Amino acid sequence: MIKLNINDEISRLRAVVLGRADSNGPVPKLEDAYDPKSAEHIKAGTYPKDEDMVKEMEAVAAVFEKYNVEVYRPDSIEDYNQIFTRDIAFVIEDKFFKANILEDRSKEIDAIHSVIDEIDPSKIIEFPEAAHIEGGDVMPWGDYIFVGTYYGDDYSDYITARTNMKGVEHLRKLFPHKTVKSFSLRKSNTVAEDNALHLDCCFQPLGRGKVIIHKEGFLVEEEYEWLVNFFGKENCFHISKREMYDMNSNIFSISPDVVISEKNFTRLNTWLREQGFTVEEVPYAEIAKQEGLLRCSTLPLIRD
Known part of the structure; x- marks a missing residue:
């Protein structure tokens, strides 16, 4: 059995589900794109190829191996995008939540049945149909x-x-002993630089009391200010619109001191090292074309 345990974003990682990219199928039609960034690359003829994305994901798998993290992968579904495991489920404490996601993506959860079968069924929770939620928007802290x-x-x-x-309300009912704090995010179906698809696209807490944040991702200034005050202004690394677009806030913590980051994030990675982090750099620029990065493609199951 898998003994789930997730209480934050940074404790030492022991087990994770990493997505896969070996059979994404043909380039989607423009009208079928789920986000403006994918649409941009479909139009430009620069939509990522499976073989390039497979290499990027294998680089992440190698980092997990280096740190002795147990890695689960979904079963392969032919011609189906299975990169972003964070969207389909998330863990808080010892409970596994199946996300309510876009109908077209409902097969993705079935492909991780080998993981779900090892979880105590009483710990598996589904949301009511009208309560929409995806893992990229949920951060236990x-x-x-x-x-x-x-x-x-x-x-x-x-x-x-x-x-x-x-x-959000359903989460509050399930965790009455925690403070569930919601943040309204800026949305755009057409302009990728104006779209915070999930909370982790404009904000991420790190170890050492640090945080990455993009002010314009938040629609309500008081909510952005609350986060800055909560973590302390001096601990916030503010990213630009372009850096948000490139997914700088969507890196992933293996422990309070170790992060996986995209190798082109020069400004961010330099700052992280200055703060005392070990930065494991990987190529992830192709996957980023689909408006997701390292946090989006990982589903942590166990942290210490």
């Missing part, structure tokens, strides 16, 4: 759970709005 959402009445107009207030 000790006594807090940070959740990205979108407050607007036009929620249903945005394919990029993935977690609604019903999802």
